[in-house]
Amino acid sequence: MKLFTVEQIRQWDAYTITNEPITSVDLMERAAGAFTEWLLRTGLAETHREIFILCGMGNNGGDGLAIARLLYQAGYRPHVYVIRHSERSSDDFVINLQRYETLAKVQWLEDPQTLPLNETGVIIDALLGSGLTRSASGLLAQTIKQINASKAEVISVDVASGLFADQANDPDDVIVQPTHTVSFQIPKLAFLQPKNAPYVGKWHLVDIGLSQAYVDLTPSPYFYTDTRAIPVLPDRESFSNKGTFGHALLMAGSYGKIGAAVLASRSCLRGGVGLLTVQVPRCGYTIIQTSVPEAMCLTDEHETELTQPNDLSKYSAVGIGPGMGQAKASQQLLRQFIAQAQDIPCVIDADALNILSQERDLLEQLPAKTILTPHPKEFERLLGKPWKDDYEKLRLLQEFSTRYRIVVVLKGKHTVVASPDGEFHFNSTGNAGMATGGTGDVLTGVLTALLAQKLEPKEAAILGVYRHGEAGDRAAARRGMVALTAGDVVDGLRW
Ligand SMILES: NC(=O)C1=CN([C@@H]2O[C@H](COP(=O)(O)OP(=O)(O)OC[C@H]3O[C@@H](n4cnc5c(N)ncnc54)[C@H](OP(=O)(O)O)[C@@H]3O)[C@@H](O)[C@H]2O)[C@@H](O)CC1
Ligand SMILES: Nc1ncnc2c1ncn2[C@@H]1O[C@H](COP(=O)(O)OP(=O)(O)O)[C@@H](O)[C@H]1O
Ligand SMILES: [K+]
Structure with a gap:
């Protein structure tokens, strides 16, 4: 399996959107659907567990909101929090926020200390994904620390929040330590590096149908040896x-x-x-x-x-x-x-x-x-x-x-x-x-x-x-x- 850098994954996304063709919000829907199906199949979201979904304002947060909606429609009642970590939000985040709010309210998290995380709960970490541009700080870092201090099961969407997907973090960076990472299409290079073990947990791949033609056309020096x-x-x-x-x-x-x-x-x-x-x-x-x-x-x-x-x-x-x-x-x-x-x-x-x-x-x-x-x-x-x-x-x-x-x-x-x-x-x-x-x-x-x-x-x-x-x-x-x-x-x- 060919592996790609974050920049290449972004191009892969764009290539799929243009050539399939599919709208970007529908691709997000497909990603959220694949994640939710994985979650339900593994039984990690049994109804007696409380589900906390923590979302950022980029596409990773958009995934989180779409997952929240799909779970809601499947009969779950997740607690959904959004963190204002940036001046900007992505378009697909905004669309998914509106879609979720037709069903239920989200809470804008001001003080992470107030998060009612408990050890029988499941936390879905959709704060930041592959779009990380700098180390987590401020409210975001406090929230990540709160997640790591809780005894809940943590499942990161695509990549643990705060973990750079294709470059090194600083040793004192604040990064989510998930039990599972459910990643879209391919493992990120970060998952294969020994020092990142605490920030990956067990990783799983879900297929979101990104273009095979892009894979064939795009050279990469990185490969993950699979049976095929x-x-x-x-x-x-x-x-x-x-x-x-x-x-x-x-x-x-x-x-x-x-x-x-x-x-x-x-x-x-x-x-x-x-x-x-x-x-x-x-x-x-x-x-x-x-x-x-x-x-x-x-x-x-x-x-x-x-x-x-x-x-x-x-x-x-x-x-x-x-x-x-x-x-x-x-x-x-x-x-x-x-x-x-x-x-x-x-x-x-x-x-x-x-x-x-x-x-x-x-x-x-x-x-x-x-x-x-x-x-x-x-x-x-x-x-x-x-x-x-x-x-x-x-x-x-x-x-x-x-x-x-x-x-x-x-x-x-x-x-x-x-x-x-x-x-x-x-x-x-x-x-x-x-x-x-x-x-x-x-x-x-x-x-x-x-x-x-x-x-x-x-x-x-x-x-x-x-x-x-x-x-x-x-x-x-x-x-x-x-x-x-x-x-x-x-x-x-x-x-
Ligand atoms: N092709 C695929 O695989 C698909 C991928 N999809 C999903 O998209 C995700 C990538 O989304 P994304 O590019 O919008 O980035 P994301 O990580 O949400 O960050 C958003 C923004 O956060 C900001 N920011 C960054 N660092 C920060 C920091 N330390 N502290 C505070 N803010 C910080 C920064 O904005 P800035 O503040 O720099 O303007 C950045 O733009 C990917 O992981 C997957 O979940 C699927 O939906 C569909 C198919
Ligand atoms: N945690 C691990 N997961 C997978 N493979 C491992 C792990 N630890 C060691 N191995 C494999 O076991 C082998 C150990 O080789 P080496 O360190 O040379 O041991 P020795 O010198 O005792 O024979 C290598 O092939 C390595 O990839
Ligand atoms: K994440």
Whole structure:
């Protein structure tokens, strides 16, 4: 799914109005109808709950008033408040205010302290949407604080009031903290940024029929990976043999961390590779041979660390780093590896990334088909500096990917795949149960398997990250998030 900036969403709105054609107030009606249908379907507005609808004077407030009318017509009796936060009001706000006032009165809120919010109530937050131009202050900020202090269920219309939809807020901004955000058509970029988690809650999309032609015509670097958009592995030919699916090499493990090599090996096999060789220090030999009998084991000459370069020519892809440690000899090994691997697709992870952070000249020499898989701390080390906010992080990620011409998978709740063509693909699968040791090693194995099967690095990264998260979701459905381990993620892999 393509994602857009606020300015593009505004143009999308205008394009739909002109080309469908539909009047803007009817489009607002459609948005309010979709929101109300969602609300009634979820049962969050059961009649015994009091519904408070807080409206601003722009189109978000207009949505709030149209929702109020639709609820009123469905038999609910919402308490509707409007806040005078601006000199101006939007035309569609005015029309919807008049329409509502044919049914009931609204209250102009002068003092937020007087809001009779209670914990069994539902607050519909329609103060401000994507038209936010500055941080909330004054009466608006007081009202938002009052909403956040109440124990009521809060549902934001389109985007939480006070949250910028496509740029960073200041740390001390006053922003609604909803339990749910019901957003029109597409997720806003803000929903995917880690620091915004308290200002989004659970987000849901409702379809308001904005023009598909605009989506097709309008370029954007941002994508949200949904089931319809993921790359696919080619079907397996019935006459194929194990040679068809590549021979992967994993270089992983050190004394006390052979488990990382085991997890990456298992997931590489579940990723569909034809043949797998695992290079581990001598201490890992028996462990690999007994716990992953499908893999061949190449023992390093060193007892506890990886030190020995290989002839890489027979491998279709290499994954290096999980549990590898950062011993001096392993640093030298990585240097030799990079020199040798220029024509081989590779995944560089974990300790190998930390070595790269210290030996920065190696970044310039990375093979053309490289995927790096840092978590945020590892990415910060690679950059050599922290970022100011999540959007600056994205800019730096893009610069990094373009400068070194590699795919970077920045892991997290919405793992981002950044590619040298300037695109960002935010992942949609996975869950907090995966925040447990070893799940990253599982991802390395999967990505190595996909590269061995000749997927291009960008496609391999988008697909692998998606399936890895999906495997985590399957594992969480079976065991619950608390009990989930990295091995369960391996077991959850399906293609
Ligand atoms: N295409 C779609 O998806 C559709 C979108 N729709 C809806 O439209 C919403 C966007 O509406 P919108 O553009 O009218 O903006 P909205 O957020 O209501 O703000 C209004 C005004 O508030 C003001 N203001 C800003 N910041 C302020 C502050 N801190 N403190 C005080 N005032 C502040 C500022 O005016 P100013 O005071 O700067 O003159 C601004 O113009 C969108 O979120 C969705 O709900 C649907 O109806 C139909 C289809
Ligand atoms: N809250 C979360 N939601 C979704 N996925 C998560 C979450 N926390 C972690 N993950 C995923 O789990 C993996 C963790 O990788 P990493 O931090 O390298 O762990 P490790 O080094 O222990 O293997 C990543 O793929 C990440 O995207
Ligand atoms: K809102």
